[in-house]
Amino acid sequence: MTRHFDTRTVDRLELAHAPMIDSFGRQISYVRISVTDRCDLRCRYCMAEQMTFMPRRDLLNFEEIVALADILIARGVRRIRLTGGEPLVRRNVMNLVEQLGSRIGAGLDEVTLTTNGTQLANHAKRLFAAGVRRINVSLDSLDPQSFAHITRRGRLDQVLNGIEAAAAAGLAIKINMMALAGVNDDEIGGMLAWCVARGFDLTLIETMPLGEVEDHRPERYLSLRDVLADLQQRWTLIPSLYRSGGPARYFDLVDSGTRLGLITPMSRSFCDGCNRIRIAATGTVYGCLGHEQKVELRDVLRQGGPKAVDTALNELLAGKPQRHSFDLAQPATARHMNVTGG
Numbered sequence: 001m002t003r004h005f006d007t008r009t010v011d012r013l014e015l016a017h018a019p020m021i022d023s024f025g026r027q028i029s030y031v032r033i034s035v036t037d038r039c040d041l042r043c044r045y046c047m048a049e050q051m052t053f054m055p056r057r058d059l060l061n062f063e064e065i066v067a068l069a070d071i072l073i074a075r076g077v078r079r080i081r082l083t084g085g086e087p088l089v090r091r092n093v094m095n096l097v098e099q100l101g102s103r104i105g106a107g108l109d110e111v112t113l114t115t116n117g118t119q120l121a122n123h124a125k126r127l128f129a130a131g132v133r134r135i136n137v138s139l140d141s142l143d144p145q146s147f148a149h150i151t152r153r154g155r156l157d158q159v160l161n162g163i164e165a166a167a168a169a170g171l172a173i174k175i176n177m178m179a180l181a182g183v184n185d186d187e188i189g190g191m192l193a194w195c196v197a198r199g200f201d202l203t204l205i206e207t208m209p210l211g212e213v214e215d216h217r218p219e220r221y222l223s224l225r226d227v228l229a230d231l232q233q234r235w236t237l238i239p240s241l242y243r244s245g246g247p248a249r250y251f252d253l254v255d256s257g258t259r260l261g262l263i264t265p266m267s268r269s270f271c272d273g274c275n276r277i278r279i280a281a282t283g284t285v286y287g288c289l290g291h292e293q294k295v296e297l298r299d300v301l302r303q304g305g306p307k308a309v310d311t312a313l314n315e316l317l318a319g320k321p322q323r324h325s326f327d328l329a330q331p332a333t334a335r336h337m338n339v340t341g342g
């Protein structure tokens, strides 16, 4: 049976409230919560054409996600990012966003979201009202055909409408673009110009070998070192001290409000500064995107309550891997990116 917890329960149980520090001295202040592994798109670098998703009955309910969030906040987590799969396809997800949003200023600094944008037009205003102030929207192409090819079933106009609605609602927007050799490498400069014109930030991402997909990843890999060198021919980019809490390093584009971020899991490791753990929709918590190391929190929460969760988190921290080590020719994990999100 599901037990009922809230922040007060966590306080009453007098948890140590000890910060979460792993065996390499890294403090965890950031959690990504995948609310579903399902998605209305099938991006070629993320998913296989035929995917088997988790049974809905195995997912944490919203009350359990909030209970976990409260425990994590009590242990020093300041930022929560909801992700997926596509977080906005989970039914009534806005109820969860609102509950988490009510923790902002009461231990939590921010709630953010990574989305493919297809459902944004319906949710933008409510996201802002819930306290969300910035979102990441994945957009790999501004060409309708190329977008449809990459996502296998996406409609570009639907996503662009969603982005427009989000900007109109007051949400700061960062576009996430996967850099893919032979697919969208010729569009990166154009995407940057598009973001500059709209006051959006842009983060470029190198593809990671997570789960089996039909695409041959080594062929698709594009080093962001090379992309950066190319962009520097056309733009003045100043290295920025800004940190979003995630793994990107940033550059300010002179004469614009745009920041360019680079996420370089392949060409330049960012593991030394890792401050995060990832919770899958079933309550499995992963210490690292590139490893299978995990603890299962759902049954621990249901049967043991917050104190047992606290102990399981300590176990996760003790075993959190030092770094990922990817070989593009073979998946580092059986699970795809939609299980743990980004």
Ligand code: SAM
Residues within 6 Å of the ligand: 039, 045, 046, 047, 083, 084, 085, 086, 087, 114, 115, 116, 136, 137, 138, 176, 177, 178, 205, 206, 207, 208, 209, 210, 337, 338, 341, 342
């Ligand atoms: N569906 C939402 C979206 O697309 O923004 C959220 C989940 S998606 C898994 C989060 C991010 O992970 C997206 O920006 C996507 O481009 C990125 N991603 C997916 N598969 C990846 C892979 N194999 N390597 C690197 N990034 C990946």
Ligand code: SF4
Residues within 6 Å of the ligand: 039, 040, 041, 042, 043, 046, 047, 084, 085, 086, 116, 138, 337, 338
């Ligand atoms: Fe869905 Fe996001 Fe994966 Fe694309 S990257 S298939 S939108 S979860």
